[in-house]
Amino acid sequence: MSGESLYPRLEPLLAQVQKPIQYVGGELNAQVKAWDDVAVHWALMYPDAYEVGLPNQGLMILYEVLNERPDALAERTYAVWPDLAALMRANGVGQFTVDAHRPVRDFDVLGVSFATELGYTNLLEALDLAGIPLHAADRDETHPVVVAGGHAAFNPEPIADFVDCAVLGDGEQAVGDVTDVVAAWKQQGRPGGREELLARLARVDGVYVPRFYAVSYGPGGAIAAVTRTRPDVPARVGKRTVMDLDEWPYPKTPLVPLAESVHERMSVEIFRGCTRGCRFCQAGMITRPVRERTITGIGSMVDQGLRATGYEEVGLLSLSSADHSEIGQVAKELADRYAGTNTGLSLPSTRVDAFNVTLANELSRNGRRSGLTFAPEGGSERIRRVINKTVSKEDLVATVTTAYANGWQQVKLYFMCGLPTETDEDVLEIAELAVEVIRAGREASGRKDIRCTVSIGGFVPKPHTPFQWAAQASAETIDHRLRVLRQAINADRRIGRSIGLRYHDGKPGVIEGLLSRGDRRVGRVIERVWREGGRFDGWSEHFSFERWTAAAAEELAPLGVDLDWFTTRERTQDEVLPWDHLDSGLDKEWLWDDWQDALSEEEVADCRWTPCYDCGVCPTNGTEIQIGPTGRSLLPLTVVGR
Amino acid sequence: MARSPEGPPPPPTVQKLRLRYAKRGPLRFASHRDLARALERALRRAQVPMAYSAGFTPHPKISYVGAAPTGAASEAEYLEIGLARRCDPEAVRTALDDSLPPGIDVVECVEAAEGGGSLADRIDATRWRVELPGIEPAELESAVAALLAAAEVTVAKRTKNGLRDVDARAPIASASAGGAAGCAILHVVVRQVTPAVRPDDVVAALAAVADLRPPSPPRAVREAQGRLDDSGTVADPLGPDRAARARCQGEHAAV
Numbered sequence: 049m050s051g052e053s054l055y056p057r058l059e060p061l062l063a064q065v066q067k068p069i070q071y072v073g074g075e076l077n078a079q080v081k082a083w084d085d086v087a088v089h090w091a092l093m094y095p096d097a098y099e100v101g102l103p104n105q106g107l108m109i110l111y112e113v114l115n116e117r118p119d120a121l122a123e124r125t126y127a128v129w130p131d132l133a134a135l136m137r138a139n140g141v142g143q144f145t146v147d148a149h150r151p152v153r154d155f156d157v158l159g160v161s162f163a164t165e166l167g168y169t170n171l172l173e174a175l176d177l178a179g180i181p182l183h184a185a186d187r188d189e190t191h192p193v194v195v196a197g198g199h200a201a202f203n204p205e206p207i208a209d210f211v212d213c214a215v216l217g218d219g220e221q222a223v224g225d226v227t228d229v230v231a232a233w234k235q236q237g238r239p240g241g242r243e244e245l246l247a248r249l250a251r252v253d254g255v256y257v258p259r260f261y262a263v264s265y266g267p268g269g270a271i272a273a274v275t276r277t278r279p280d281v282p283a284r285v286g287k288r289t290v291m292d293l294d295e296w297p298y299p300k301t302p303l304v305p306l307a308e309s310v311h312e313r314m315s316v317e318i319f320r321g322c323t324r325g326c327r328f329c330q331a332g333m334i335t336r337p338v339r340e341r342t343i344t345g346i347g348s349m350v351d352q353g354l355r356a357t358g359y360e361e362v363g364l365l366s367l368s369s370a371d372h373s374e375i376g377q378v379a380k381e382l383a384d385r386y387a388g389t390n391t392g393l394s395l396p397s398t399r400v401d402a403f404n405v406t407l408a409n410e411l412s413r414n415g416r417r418s419g420l421t422f423a424p425e426g427g428s429e430r431i432r433r434v435i436n437k438t439v440s441k442e443d444l445v446a447t448v449t450t451a452y453a454n455g456w457q458q459v460k461l462y463f464m465c466g467l468p469t470e471t472d473e474d475v476l477e478i479a480e481l482a483v484e485v486i487r488a489g490r491e492a493s494g495r496k497d498i499r500c501t502v503s504i505g506g507f508v509p510k511p512h513t514p515f516q517w518a519a520q521a522s523a524e525t526i527d528h529r530l531r532v533l534r535q536a537i538n539a540d541r542r543i544g545r546s547i548g549l550r551y552h553d554g555k556p557g558v559i560e561g562l563l564s565r566g567d568r569r570v571g572r573v574i575e576r577v578w579r580e581g582g583r584f585d586g587w588s589e590h591f592s593f594e595r596w597t598a599a600a601a602e603e604l605a606p607l608g609v610d611l612d613w614f615t616t617r618e619r620t621q622d623e624v625l626p627w628d629h630l631d632s633g634l635d636k637e638w639l640w641d642d643w644q645d646a647l648s649e650e651e652v653a654d655c656r657w658t659p660c661y662d663c664g665v666c667p668t669n670g671t672e673i674q675i676g677p678t679g680r681s682l683l684p685l686t687v688v689g690r
Numbered sequence: 691m692a693r694s695p696e697g698p699p700p701p702p703t704v705q706k707l708r709l710r711y712a713k714r715g716p717l718r719f720a721s722h723r724d725l726a727r728a729l730e731r732a733l734r735r736a737q738v739p740m741a742y743s744a745g746f747t748p749h750p751k752i753s754y755v756g757a758a759p760t761g762a763a764s765e766a767e768y769l770e771i772g773l774a775r776r777c778d779p780e781a782v783r784t785a786l787d788d789s790l791p792p793g794i795d796v797v798e799c800v801e802a803a804e805g806g807g808s809l810a811d812r813i814d815a816t817r818w819r820v821e822l823p824g825i826e827p828a829e830l831e832s833a834v835a836a837l838l839a840a841a842e843v844t845v846a847k848r849t850k851n852g853l854r855d856v857d858a859r860a861p862i863a864s865a866s867a868g869g870a871a872g873c874a875i876l877h878v879v880v881r882q883v884t885p886a887v888r889p890d891d892v893v894a895a896l897a898a899v900a901d902l903r904p905p906s907p908p909r910a911v912r913e914a915q916g917r918l919d920d921s922g923t924v925a926d927p928l929g930p931d932r933a934a935r936a937r938c939q940g941e942h943a944a945v
Contacts, residue, residue: 055716059716060906060907062719062761063761063907063909064907067721068719068760068761069717069719069720069721069724069760071719072716072717072719073716074716074717074791074792074793075791076728076731076791304728304731306717306720306724306725306727306728306791307720307724308723308724308727312727355735356735357731357735358730358731358732358733358734358735358789359731359734360731360734390742390748415746415747416746416747
């Protein structure tokens with residue numbers, strides 16, 4: 049029987065693995081619907097460990113949206129750790145959902161959300177454990193349709209052989225359209241088999257079906273052309289954009305796991321999109337335009353979510369939360385509402401700006417002021433102009449000093465290294481900055497125990513950004529710059545002992561770069577790595593750089609390209625990029641001009657306040673910026689815990 | 691500039707409640723930390739007026755006693771909570787039980803009697819029921835006899851500091867075999883010692899003395915926890931609180 053629980057066979061295996069609770073489901077607010085009551089069954093996967101995947105907002109939103117439909121059900125599945133995977137293979141137990149422990153193989157659709165490309169090997173592992181053929185071409189009409197979503201879906205070419213389709217952009221409405229197509233096709237008796245189903249899906253807005261597009265390559269290794277193989281699919285696939293976030297107050301009842309997860313708090317998305325124009329930031333480019341949730345919409349989501357979960361902390365999420373047009377009022381009124389209830393409020397994503405300290409003070413009015421995070425991203429003023437995240441050194445030091453003076457003991461500063469045009473000097477300025485921050489901070493706060501943590505990672509150029517043409521810095525360059533930075537920070541121990549340095553070596557970034565800007569030829573590398581045991585590539589204890597480089601060398605050599613060709617090579621303006629037929633709404637010429645502006649260290653303004661349609665998103669997609677202020681305020685209500 | 695919380699200190703504890711709860715079904719795989727998190731969130735959802743510790747990160751007043759290991763089910767887990775406002779114990783039990791996921795079930799709630807001593811002092815042993823699928827009752831019976839006959843049975847136990855040898859025999863107060871064809875059941879009373887001897891360790895001891903090796907993992911249920919009395923019975927740790935309550939009500943009735 050289809051959809052039958054694997055739990056009786058799974059249970060004896062769980063007694064033999066680490067953290068078995070992550071596989072049993074039963075989370076607060078989880079839903080299990082009867083299999084036979086619905087037409088379309090969705091398995092939603094986050095291709096990483098449960099503790100990372102469970103808090104993912106995207107998956108939680110789609111889970112609720114789909115389960116609200118009377119004709120559909122959605123269950124969740126996560127990457128299985130190698131200890132359980134080995135037992136499952138030995139005992140013939142397939143990849144299962146955590147909700148009702150149903151075999152993933154039995155579902156109509158397997159939707160996989162890729163926040164990062166390093167989840168690709170986990171996709172292959174899940175397909176194999178599920179008993180679904182790895183290659184889309186080998187599947188028949190009884191297999192689930194494998195759909196990729198999330199930011200990495202804006203260039204799904206490296207996994208084009210393994211997925212049946214990719215959904216570009218916001219998923220809330222797209223999953224409904226896909227459900228309608230699958231339901232109709234099943235109800236009609238599956239006419240035309242899998243090919244017909246995929247052809248119908250290819251006509252849904254935002255759905256890209258790689259098999260209907262042929263890629264040819266030129267003599268230099270670059271793509272010659274991408275052409276559709278059917279006249280009834282779009283030449284370019286556009287993205288989906290949800291307008292009016294107040295109409296989509298999801299998740300309404302966030303999942304609360306029994307197991308510990310990476311985010312022990314509830315999140316409310318206060319706006320989507322960002323037009324700050326940071327040139328390295330893929331999220332800021334592909335999620336345009338800015339769409340705010342109103343203050344009252346935020347207030348009711350916070351209230352409803354806390355009642356439904358019992359969480360003690362609420363994070364106000366977005367790409368740059370302090371930019372919400374009514375954030376000051378939101379912070380004050382929420383802090384008023386939850387005063388005396390042991391409920392914490394936080395703004396996880398902050399730019400370097402004195403206003404952010406004021407906000408953080410408001411949110412932590414009577415709580416511990418442990419750590420505050422800022423993201424200058426670039427070490428020198430020059431490099432910050434290149435990346436279009438302009439803040440002067442004086443303002444940066446002044447902001448951080450204000451934080452210390454207000455009782456914050458620790459400030460974390462995020463940076464990237466390996467940015468286009470960067471030199472050792474740009475990175476060394478991070479050390480100068482940290483030293484100055486500590487000096488000024490000690491003076492302003494009158495304390496010696498303040499700390500500054502510098503967190504730094506290698507920059508990976510991403511598709512659909514002005515840096516999509518840039519040469520990625522090699523692992524050696526990154527490691528060299530991190531080394532000189534560490535030496536500079538440690539030069540003066542009296543100050544250096546107050547500065548922490550957290551960094552990742554350059555190797556994983558090179559592989560992420562290959563997967564980010566790769567084309568269909570990279571699929572062979574991914575498959576080879578998975579066959580040789582590659583899993584959980586986002587985890588340093590599982591990631592093997594040697595396995596990736598060896599596989600890349602062997603699989604790419606016959607095709608006349610190599611790892612460097614995909615990573616450290618700068619692209620020219622006329623090169624056909626693997627994702628050119630996928631439309632994020634951004635005008636390619638605008639991106640190129642912005643890339644040229646970056647090279648000449650010229651800044652670009654935020655279009656939120658000064659109307660500008662240069663990037664192309666609003667006119668192309670028929671969308672518009674939606675921001676306040678609304679002038680409304682939160683109504684008093686009785687809150688939990690008082 | 692060291693900051694300290696503004697305003698008055700949090701209200702004191704005015705009532706202590708003691709709860710017995712069960713972990714059942716798939717939730718036997720929850721660890722103690724998982725259960726603690728779930729209980730704390732459920733207390734918030736149920737709007738139980740918890741008392742909190744002072745300071746910048748106030749913690750609700752909860753103390754846990756003798757948590758069952760991950761993978762073992764239990765009918766007898768205990769915790770004590772401090773309330774800032776007096777509540778009807780049964781109302782708290784219902785509200786909390788409704789707020790918890792199925793599989794974590796609050797079975798009983800009584801008010802702690804004044805001067806009756808701590809809950810931890812009333813617990814020093816567990817009665818376990820261990821299902822051994824694939825083992826015949828007769829096999830288990832002779833293995834249990836061999837175990838009880840031994841003076842000492844050393845088993846290797848995984849602890850935080852690596853493998854460690856412990857004597858699994860000494861803490862066993864009593865053991866017997868039961869069950870039906872195809873699935874023997876071990877009934878065993880184990881004293882709570884440090885390092886703890888758990889059902890897995892008892893099963894390992896049976897393997898050591900009688901080569902009893904279950905083909906699939908045993909399933910353990912903690913049936914009772916409490917003080918082991920001279921007759922070998924595990925006493926109900928909430929008994930004294932319940933008795934004090936009844937006495938108090940009796941006095942009220944007499945007046």
